[in-house]
Amino acid sequence: FMAQPTDVHMVLVKRILRYIQGTIGYGLYYTKSQEFNITAYSDSDWAADINTRRSITGFVVYLGNNPVSWQSKKQSTVSRSSTEAEYKALAHCAADVFWIRSVFKDLHQSISVPPSIYCDNISTLALSSNPVFHSKIKHLDTDYHFVREKVQRGDLMVHYIPTDDQVADVFTKGLHSPIFQKHCRSLGLGIGSTANLASLAQLSLWGE
Numbered sequence: 108f109m110a111q112p113t114d115v116h117m118v119l120v121k122r123i124l125r126y127i128q129g130t131i132g133y134g135l136y137y138t139k140s141q142e143f144n145i146t147a148y149s150d151s152d153w154a155a156d157i158n159t160r161r162s163i164t165g166f167v168v169y170l171g172n173n174p175v176s177w178q179s180k181k182q183s184t185v186s187r188s189s190t191e192a193e194y195k196a197l198a199h200c201a202a203d204v205f206w207i208r209s210v211f212k213d214l215h216q217s218i219s220v221p222p223s224i225y226c227d228n229i230s231t232l233a234l235s236s237n238p239v240f241h242s243k244i245k246h247l248d249t250d251y252h253f254v255r256e257k258v259q260r261g262d263l264m265v266h267y268i269p270t271d272d273q274v275a276d277v278f279t280k281g282l283h284s285p286i287f288q289k290h291c292r293s294l295g296l297g298i299g300s301t302a303n304l305a306s307l308a309q310l311s312l313w314g315e
Contacts, residue, residue, distance in 0.1 A: 132298045133296050133297065133298055134296070134297070135173075135174070135294070135295050135296060136295045136296070136297045137173045137295065138172060138173065138295070140170075140171030140172045140173065141171075142171045142172070143170070143171060143216075143218060144170075144171065144218060144220045144222070144223075145168065145169070145170060145204055145207060145208060145218060145222040145223075146168075146169045146222065146223045146224075146225070147166060147167065147168040147169065147200050147203075147204050147222065147223070147224045147225070148166060148167050148200075148224070148225045148226075148268070148273060148274045148275040149165075149166040149193075149196045149197045149199075149200035149224050149225070149226050149275055150165045150166065150193070150196060150226070150227060150273050150275035150276050150278070150279050151163060151164050151165065151182070151186075151189075151192040151193050151195065151196040151279060152165070152192075152279035152280045153186060153188070153189040153192040153193075154185075154186070154192075155181075155279065155280065156181060159181075159185070160185050161181050161182050161183075161184070161185055161186075162181075162182045162185075162186050162192035162195070162196075163179065163180070163181055163182070163278075163279045163280070164178060164179070164180050164181075164182055164192075164195065164196040164199055164279075165177075165178065165179050165180075165196065165275045165276070165277070165278025165279035166178055166196060166199065166200035166203065166275050166278070167274055167275050167278065167294065168200070168203055168204055168207060170207070172295075173295060174294050174295060175207065176203055176207060177278060178199065178200075178203070178278070179278035179279065182195055182196075189228065189230075190228060190230040190231055190234070193226065193228040193230070193231040194231050194234055194235075194250060194254075195250060197224065197226055197231055197235065197250075197254060197265070198250035198253055198254055200224055201224060201253065201254050201257060201263060202253070204222045204224065204263070205222075205257070205262075205263075208222065221261060221262055221263055221264050222262075222263055222264070223263075223264045223265075223266055224263065224264070224265050224266070225265075225266050225267070225268040225273070226265060226266070226267065226268065227267065227268055227269060227270045227273045227276075229267065231265075232265055232266075232267055235254050235255060235258050235265045236258055236265065271286070274290050274293045274294065276290065277290040277291070277294070
């Protein structure tokens, strides 16, 4: 739409700019944590793009109580079900988690507790732990085996979390203000810090 923008696009751009202007003092607050473990939240919005019907992957990875990595990205292919979209998001999140773990290993910092990923899709949890369902997702073979291997070896734990408590939901879609603000608090966003304002600009695309 850059070549031929319409009034609709201008209205949307102004909305984003108003949001950024109103929250320019916000930033990420990092606090000391006694826990040195990795937890992550993975989510997707199935067929979110009305033009291509591609889903949105969203995840955030915490080290202790502080977010250290996050992503909000359109998936590269169309998913045929919400379970498929959620499983793709889970696999991308797991890959990021183990990259972070390898970085700490290079720094000679061991993380003894297996990373935990929280997902709000029951079918995705079943696929990650039960090989009986493998025949239903043969087209997801690589992602399936990657996650399954980590779970079977005890290197990864996948847990269910209710949608209302799913922090990664803020990276996949626009949310009503109370839920949006709740997730922002969970991410450690607050007034008075100028650090990492790029993260807030990313969030501004999805809600008010």
